[in-house]
Amino acid sequence: MSGLQSLRLVRVSAVSGRRILAARVISFIAALAVGAVVLAACGFDPLHLGTQILKKSLGSRFGLEDLGLLLTPLILTGLAVTVMMKIGLWNIGADGQFYIGAFAATAIGLFVKGPEPAMLVLCFIAGAAGGALWILVPTLARAYGKVDEIITTLLLNFVALLLVYYVATGPWRDRTTGTVASTGRVPYEMPDFFGSLHWGFVIALIAPVLFGLLLRYTKWGYEIRLTGANPEAAHYAGIPVRRRMITIMLLSGAIAGLAGMLEVTGTVHRLQGGISNNYGYLGVMVAVLARGSPVGVIAGAALMAIILNAGIILQTQGLTTAAVLALTGLIMMFTAVADQFAHYRLVRALPVPAASAAAG
Amino acid sequence: MTDIPALATLEQPVIALEGIGKVFPGVIANADVDFDLRAGEIHALLGENGAGKSTLMNILTGIYRPDSGRILLDGVAQAFNSPVEAIAAGIGMVHQHFKLVRAFTVAENVHLGWKETPRLASAQVLEARTRELSERYGLAVRAEARIDELSAGEQQRVEILRVLARQARVLILDEPTAVLTPSEARTLFKALRAFKAAGNSVIFISHKLDEVLEISDRVTVLRGGRKVITEPTANCTTTKLAQLMVGREMVLGGLREAMTPRDEPGRVVISLENVSAADDRGRAGLIEASLPVRAGEILGIAGVAGNGQRELSEILTGVRKPTSGKVLIEGVAVEDPSPALFLDIGVGHIPEDRLRSGVAPSLSVSDNAVLRAYTEPPIAQGILFKPGAADTLAREIAADAEVTLPSLRTPIRNLSGGNQQRLVARREMRIARLAIVAAYPSRGLDVGAISTLLRYLIDLRNAGVAVVLISEELSELFDVTDRIAVMFKGRVMGLFETKDADLETVGLLMGGQTKPATAPTVEAA
Secondary structure, eight states, X not given: OOTGGGEEEEEOSOOOHHHHHHHHHHHHHHHHHHHHHHHXXXXXXXXXXXXHHIIIIISSHHHHHHHHXXXXXXXXXXXXXXXXXXXXXXXXXXXXXXXHHHHHHHHHHHHOOOOHHHHHHHHHHHHHHHHHHHTHHHHHHHHHHOOOHHHHHHHHHHHHHHHHHHHHHTTTBOOSSOOSSBBOOOSOOOOEEETTEETHHHHHHXXXXXXXXXXXXXXXXXXXXXXXXXXXXXXXXXXXXXXXXXXXXXXXXXXXXXXXXHIIIIIIOSOBTTTTTTHHHHHHHHHHHHTTOTTHHHHHHHHHHHHHHHHHHHHHTTOOHHHHHHHHHHHHHHHHHHHHHTTEEEEEOOOOOHHHHHHO | OOSHXXXXXXSOOSEEEEEEEEEETTEEEEEEEEEEEOTTOEEEEEOOTTSSHHHHHHHHTTSSOOSEEEEEETTEEEOOSSHHHHHHTTEEEEOSSOOOOTTSBHHHHHHTTOTTXXXXXXXXXXXXXXXXXXXXXXXXXXXXXXXXXSOHHHHHHHHHHHHHHTTOSEEEEESTTTTOOHHHHXXXXXXXXXXXXXXXXXXXXXXXXXXXXXXXXXXXXXXXXXXXXXEEGGGOOHHHHHHHHHOSSOTTTTHHHHSOOOSSOOOEEEEEEEEEEEOTTSSEXXXXXXXXXXXXXXXXXXXXXXXXXXXXXXXXXXXXXXXXXXXXXXXXXOSSOOHHHHHHTTEEEEOSXXXXXXXXXXSBHHHHHTTTTTTSTTTEETTEEOHHHHHHHHHXXXXXXXXXXXXXXXXGGGSOHHHHHHHHHHHHHHHOSSEEEXXXXXXXXXXXXHHHHHHHHHHHHHTTOEEEEEOSOHHHHHHHOSEEEEEETXXXXXXXXXXXXXXXXXXXXXXXXXXXXXXXXXXXX
């Protein structure tokens, strides 16, 4: 009955997007503040570092180009995860699908000769097909055997990674320049439109918008939304739930594969072991940040790209990679906490009418 | 009855509620309600759906906060902020929908969230403690069984044991017999009398008059959120209580008159022949059921909930596939029944568990309203889905259902259960050209809304649609059906012309007991 007891937290089920956004902004600032304190304690000047990041990432043409190059794969892998979330499933294997998409595009690039535009289209198809193929087994296992897709998609990442390492250091190794860890240069390149930024960036911007429109304005989209929200109600409405699930999973894999293809033909131009740069796993974070909104993926990916870019800049300023990772983790953790806190409201607990109790 | 209540008036009541008021947006749930509970009494709280019984008890146990009034516990003002605080003070409630962890054992459920649970305890220790509690309170439970292996009656005993183990002296039961067979109800009543004899008190929420007369010492009647009267049960009769409860001439009257008389049985539109089906856990849910569903008739399905009604309704709408037997539509056996097929031929379905299968709770009202119509114009155009047309249909359905909506974009889970129910009912009625299967359509509705709904089913029947009405309210079934089938443990126990059926026979069959040989029944196949 003390004053402390008279306040309590109550969970509310429906939270407005504005409330979430406000909580996120606060958490982002809080994370930066905590990071700044730690940096200052280690002898760095947080204000100086902050201005360096802004100047070098958003304030220069090269910075913006770099940002665009990071954004392209992040949007696509984030979208791949979001697409699966729409039907209530998790794709933790975007990294593997990315690798196989890159692998398939490289195979076309190294071993098929033809005019560049046609070959780029072929690479595009091969990349998407490779990603879809890589999620095929988890898809069938999920649809027909109810095998948890989180585990199967995750485990196939390691298979894909080892496969790419094998070809990049073995049979497809670049013998002309003598590097040991990558294939030769893929002769077909996505055309650039802004410095080193290629048209893959535009594809990445269009894809989430297109998917959002499909969800909202097509019968198929309605069926996907209904199936994701309640499979039993979808079955009751006469929707072939299993078939929709299979389509969505393959589409998710294809989008992640496409990200890999664009990375090879647009940015790296070779296949190498670390080509995914963890974009597949970061895509899961992007999707969580976007909270299931396809267009929100672009914003989530932008935040992630800025953080990654800031990380690179901070390293040039003398911070270790571990410190950069810790800062990234801090921001992610604060965001997750904020999302939870947005669900709670502080209410005054029922006061006990103490005076009237004695009287009564 | 006895002299205990007379003595108890001299004592302080265990619980006194004074002038309790509670307003929800647009609804007065409770207004100026006084209520007192004495030691050693069973006090019945009687009222229709929506009369404010559950709200009042939710206020007492700290789930809701009252807008006005106060709660006295042993004469001292008290306010609980949560059910945990209420149970700590010895007040425990068993809700209509059990709050047990289905994947845990009985012993684990009894010990969950209890401060006397040993910190380190093996399953054996917990089970031994549970057996001891079970004996002490005379409630037979199987300590090692998982909750989802148990019947509704057994689950209820676990809930009660949970509450009693925490040294409750006040037990609140919300519609405890709704899910019980007659024999399980008798067992419950025996346990309640023993609990009372030990000086404890029970609040018994119900809308079943005969039960209230049988078990309670005093009755408080609520109507429209207000207290009508508190009376010793000895002074009450069924008629008197019914009048107090409804407070106006029975709205449900006149339904029979609205049904146009039929000269001959309607043609069979859907027919089951020896159909068996598995339930969700793969056990036999429906066993060799044969049932004709006729056009222009209301076929009532009587039975305690959970005796195969869900499986039956899902077979009749293509949602569930039979494991054996034949489903015939207009006399032709269906090779591969599917929901889409039954939708095409015009079979509406009001499912028993709306949130689970009838709607997608997180989607908008508009999206849910078009669930049955999204494949056709005007909502669909080629491959396109037109949100504007969906909104128009949603508005029409809401207007028919007399539901006022804050916005069509609101997730449907934000509506009250009653409003969700009305929207689903109207949505399904729109597509019911051939037949409609309505599972417990009156659950959660007040008398006025039930009357409207039943009238609408009668209109469909008069227009030649086949209606299947699954209900646990025998009075409702006897009011509006042409035939009644009784289900028990997955089997169809009998099929009667309603005009020839008697309550006694149907009631006995619901409990699995074979009918008395003398009962005048007509098997109409």
